[in-house]
Amino acid sequence: MMLRGRTWKYGRNIDTDVIIPGRYANIAEASELAKHCLEDLDPDFVKNMRPGDIIVAETNFGCGSSREIAPLSIKAAGVSCVIAKSFARIFYRNAINIGLPIFECPEAVDGIETGDTLEIDPTAGKIFNVTKNLSFETEPLPEFIQEIVAEGGLMRFVAALSQKSKPLRE
Amino acid sequence: MTIAEKILAAHAGREEVRAGELIMAVIDLVMANELSAILAIQEFEKIKPKRVFDPEKIALVPDHFTPNKDMKTAEITKAVRRFAQEYGITHYFEVGRGGIEHVLLPEEGLVAPGDLIIGGDSHTCTYGALGAFATGVGSTDVAAAFAIGQVWLRVPQSIKLVYYGQPGKWVSGKDIILYTIGDLGVDGAIYQVLEFTGEGVTHLSIADRFTMANMAIEAGAKTGIFEADEKTVEYVKGTIEDHESRMRNFKSDPDAEYVRTLEYDLSEIEPQVAVPSLPENVKPVREVGEVDIDQVVIGFCTNGRIEDLRIAAEVFKGKRVHPKVRALIFPGTQKVALQAIHEGLAETFIESGCAFSTPSCGPCIGGHLGVLGERERCVSTSNRNFVGRMGPLSSEIYLASPAVAAASAVAGKIAHPEEVV
Ligand code: SF4
Numbered sequence: 001m002m003l004r005g006r007t008w009k010y011g012r013n014i015d016t017d018v019i020i021p022g023r024y025a026n027i028a029e030a031s032e033l034a035k036h037c038l039e040d041l042d043p044d045f046v047k048n049m050r051p052g053d054i055i056v057a058e059t060n061f062g063c064g065s066s067r068e069i070a071p072l073s074i075k076a077a078g079v080s081c082v083i084a085k086s087f088a089r090i091f092y093r094n095a096i097n098i099g100l101p102i103f104e105c106p107e108a109v110d111g112i113e114t115g116d117t118l119e120i121d122p123t124a125g126k127i128f129n130v131t132k133n134l135s136f137e138t139e140p141l142p143e144f145i146q147e148i149v150a151e152g153g154l155m156r157f158v159a160a161l162s163q164k165s166k167p168l169r170e
Numbered sequence: 171m172t173i174a175e176k177i178l179a180a181h182a183g184r185e186e187v188r189a190g191e192l193i194m195a196v197i198d199l200v201m202a203n204e205l206s207a208i209l210a211i212q213e214f215e216k217i218k219p220k221r222v223f224d225p226e227k228i229a230l231v232p233d234h235f236t237p238n239k240d241m242k243t244a245e246i247t248k249a250v251r252r253f254a255q256e257y258g259i260t261h262y263f264e265v266g267r268g269g270i271e272h273v274l275l276p277e278e279g280l281v282a283p284g285d286l287i288i289g290g291d292s293h294t295c296t297y298g299a300l301g302a303f304a305t306g307v308g309s310t311d312v313a314a315a316f317a318i319g320q321v322w323l324r325v326p327q328s329i330k331l332v333y334y335g336q337p338g339k340w341v342s343g344k345d346i347i348l349y350t351i352g353d354l355g356v357d358g359a360i361y362q363v364l365e366f367t368g369e370g371v372t373h374l375s376i377a378d379r380f381t382m383a384n385m386a387i388e389a390g391a392k393t394g395i396f397e398a399d400e401k402t403v404e405y406v407k408g409t410i411e412d413h414e415s416r417m418r419n420f421k422s423d424p425d426a427e428y429v430r431t432l433e434y435d436l437s438e439i440e441p442q443v444a445v446p447s448l449p450e451n452v453k454p455v456r457e458v459g460e461v462d463i464d465q466v467v468i469g470f471c472t473n474g475r476i477e478d479l480r481i482a483a484e485v486f487k488g489k490r491v492h493p494k495v496r497a498l499i500f501p502g503t504q505k506v507a508l509q510a511i512h513e514g515l516a517e518t519f520i521e522s523g524c525a526f527s528t529p530s531c532g533p534c535i536g537g538h539l540g541v542l543g544e545r546e547r548c549v550s551t552s553n554r555n556f557v558g559r560m561g562p563l564s565s566e567i568y569l570a571s572p573a574v575a576a577a578s579a580v581a582g583k584i585a586h587p588e589e590v591v
Contacts (some may be wrong), residue, residue, distance in 0.1 A: 013356055013448065017556045022535035025205050026235060026242045027213070040558050060390060062558060065535075066292040068209055068308035089361050090292055093322075094308035103344035119555055144192040144322065154322075158314040159217040 003080040003101065003120040005052035007112050008045060014057050015064035016085050016091065020073040022065075033069055051078035054120075056112050058084065062091025071095040081120060083127065096145055097154040102118035103127065108136035172328045172428070173395055174363045176420040177303040181286040189327040189427070193316045197227070198285040198547050202234040202313040203271055203531075204243070207250045207291025209309035214316045222257045223319035228253050229261040229280055231271040233352065234531045237334075239538035248537035269529035270294040270504025272384060272471035277503055279409035283398035284418025288312070288321050293471050293553065294393075295386045300406065301398035301441050306387065326392045329354075330428040335437035340587045342481070343378025344473060344571035347385045348442040350434065352452030360390035362429060365422065371396060372438045377477035378407045384472050388449040397421050422484060430463030441586060443549075444569035447557045455586045462494075465548040466484040466579035468572050469500025469527075470534050472550035476509045478572040483515040485576035485587055491523035492582030498525045500532060524579070536560045549578045 018041040020033060027033055037044040038055075055074065061084035062070060071094045074082065081101040095102045101122050108127045112118070116131040127136040151157035171179065171186065179187040181195040202210055214222075217257075222228060225398055230250055231237055235243040254262035261280060268274055272293050283301035287294065290312040297304035306323065315321055315361045331350060351358075364386045371379070379396050386394025397403070398419045406413045440454040466480050479501060490498045499519050502508040506530060519526050532539030534552045542548055542561030548568070550560065555567035568584060577587040 015556050017554075021558055022537065025535065025537075026240075026246060027245075028208060040399075040563055058361060059282050063356060063390060064554065066206065066290060066306040066308055068206070068310060071308075086357070086360055088357075088390060090306050090308060093311060097308055097310035097314075148322070154310045154314050155213050155217055159315050161318060161348065 002123070003052070003054070003122065005054045005080050005118065006050065007054045007056045007116050007118060008049065008111060009056040009114040010041065011093045012058040013060045013063055016062060016067050016070040017064055019062065019070040020067065023103045025067060025069065027069070030072060030076035032044060032071035037073040037077040048079055049079070053078070054118055055079055055082045055086070057082070058111055059086045059110065060143065061087050063088035068094045068098065071098055071100045075100045083108055096148060099153045103137055103138045105138040108138070111136065114121065172363070172365060172426040173301070173397055173420045173422045174303055174328055174393070175325060177286060178323065178325055178502050180284070180418070187325045189325050191325045192322060193320055193325060194320050194458055195286055195291065196320055197251055197288055197315055199227050199280055199287045199545050200215050200312055201229040201231065201271060201275060201287065201289035201291070201294060203216060203234050203291055204236065204250050205223060205234050206309045206457070207253070208246045208430060210290060210312035211253045213250060213310050213313035219315065222316045225258045226260045227319065228259050228316060229275055230259055231263045231274060232265060233268065233270045233529070234535060235537045236265050236530055237528065238537065240315050251396070252485055254500055267504060269506065270474055270531060273474050273502025273506065276300060276380070277409060277505055279411070282406060282416040283402060284411055284420055288315060292387045293384050295391065296380055296384040296471060297375060298318070298383035298386065298393050298395035299486040300402055301396060303389065303393060303395065304394045310419040310591055320384050324361065326361055326363045327429045328365045329359055330365050330367060332368035332431060332433045333366065334368050335370055335435045336373055336431070337436040337439065340441050340573050341436070341439055342571045342573065343381035344375055345439055345442045346436065347382040348444050348449070348452045348569065349439050351385060351389050351449050352442070353432070356388060356450045357390045358450050358467065359386070364391045364394040366396045372399060373436070375477055376401055377475040380475065381472055385449070388553055406561045416581055441571060442586060443574065444555055446555050446566040446568065449555060449569060455494040455570070455584060458584050461547065461568065461584040463549055463578055463583060464546040465540065465542060466495060466575050467498040467500065467533055467540060467548060467550045468497070468575050469502060469503065469554070470531065470552040472553045473572050474500055474502025474529070476506050479506065479515050479549065480508050480513070482572040483518040485573055485580065485591055487591065488521040489522060489580045490578045494582050495579050497523065497579040498527055500527050503529050503531050526547065533560050549575045550586060552585070553576050
């Protein structure tokens with residue numbers, strides 16, 4: 001499946017407290033979380049973005065808390081994927097586990113400005129900046145993670161695994 | 171192999187693992203607080219499992235918004251409580267019998283050297299102080315671990331931090347880790363492990379080590395880890411009955427590979443403060459300048475141990491909190507609170523004009539029990555000073571040790587303990 005959307009570019013160290021502030025940490029409904037996505041960083045983001053839009057950021061996106069509502073709020077807001085120079089590791093695994101596509105690609109980030117339109121082929125690892133007519137390659141996801149994604153997220157993978165119920169050790 | 175690689179290899183049923191590899195590993199414990207548990211429980215119940223993988227290897231700790239801060243939180247903790255009862259979870263810690271997860275779990279004997287622990291909280295890395303490999307994960311990882319007792323991990327590279335020399339009188343684990351993060355930067359160790367080594371660490375108490383491992387994540391690290399030594403063994407003897415069979419003391423090989431090695435002389439480190447709004451904005455306290463403050467909070471998972479409260483009480487003894495300042499003390503657990511009462515520390519705090527709270531994360535994430543107002547400034551012994559973490563966007567957090575926080579409470583501005591004692 002190809003992803004296509006306009007970009008919203010932000011800086012370094014975008015932390016989970018600005019992605020979804022702690023005061024909303026007791027909200028579990030995706031639709032409610034969506035309303036507050038990036039509120040403390042860009043209060044107009046949710047108002048101005050359209051489904052399919054793409055968040056682009058410099059290094060260490062998603063640093064801070066382990067709150068899974070951070071990638072959840074992004075996904076629920078309708079963002080199709082996040083591209084950054086690097087991700088904080090818990091954010092990275094949370095995104096994979098809930099099925100929010102994310103790509104690490106420093107060159108692409110440097111070649112994108114807010115408002116550019118991108119086309120992304122996640123399986124081939126290709127990012128195309130339509131506005132600027134620039135192409136970039138990203139690392140395809142590790143095979144192991146592709147398996148999780150192919151099962152439709154970690155819990156389906158686990159459901160499949162627990163049916164086989166082969167313990168790895170002992 | 172490094173200590174991290176050895177622990178992961180042992181839990182993946184392998185002779186050897188190498189940095190960069192993806193593994194499926196068997197865990198010794200999975201922890202969640204009420205906020206990560208509620209999402210994990212929803213995910214877990216979607217796949218309709220009949221049981222959890224092992225009811226004795228799950229710890230559930232309501233601590234973030236507890237005692238329940240509002241009706242929404244009450245429903246969340248109710249659901250977690252119901253889950254714990256339904257699945258017979260042994261280590262469920264009710265309000266009044268628990269505390270803040272990262273102070274509580276080691277105290278309860280749920281952490282042994284060599285363990286692999288995951289937790290639905292980024293500061294799960296705290297347990298590395300005892301030589302465990304412990305790392306924060308998200309709620310879906312927790313849900314998966316509830317079901318199968320396993321986790322997928324990328325074997326991380328390690329950074330070797332070598333400390334030597336003796337720290338000065340007012341220098342604690344907090345100052346050392348702040349100094350280190352100031353050097354590494356908040357993204358200096360992404361996906362990597364901070365291995366705390368060197369002759370200098372032998373001078374550090376287990377409480378200091380907990381504080382340091384706790385903040386490894388503030389440099390982006392997957393975890394921080396200390397090799398177990400005599401002090402660790404002594405600590406574990408006091409918390410785990412069958413400690414001899416539980417402890418696995420892994421050590422890094424002399425030819426283990428590191429991405430880099432950094433050296434620090436503890437005798438040169440002054441008390442440190444991280445100024446707003448990133449933990450890497452670190453300065454010696456004497457270089458911070460005149461900063462008036464409105465609130466001081468001491469405690470939390472970073473500095474809520476009895477050793478921390480002793481130092482704070484030493485500074486407060488016979489003095490009063492500055493008239494313009496509110497000071498709040500958050501002991502890490504019920505046991506710490508009780509000990510503080512036995513030792514007369516609670517009395518010192520209350521006589522000085524501090525609020526002595528029940529254990530809770532409270533204001534640390536801007537939840538309750540001490541949230542800041544517009545443009546208010548706080549000195550906190552917690553681990554994060556991000557924009558808006560303890561209140562509105564205009565409020566500010568300065569991170570410091572219990573000694574510096576207590577001295578600041580008395581002075582009404584950021585102060586070195588020597589200025590008030
Ligand atoms: S005290 Fe603060 S940092 Fe520690 S677990 Fe609680 S909210 Fe997280």
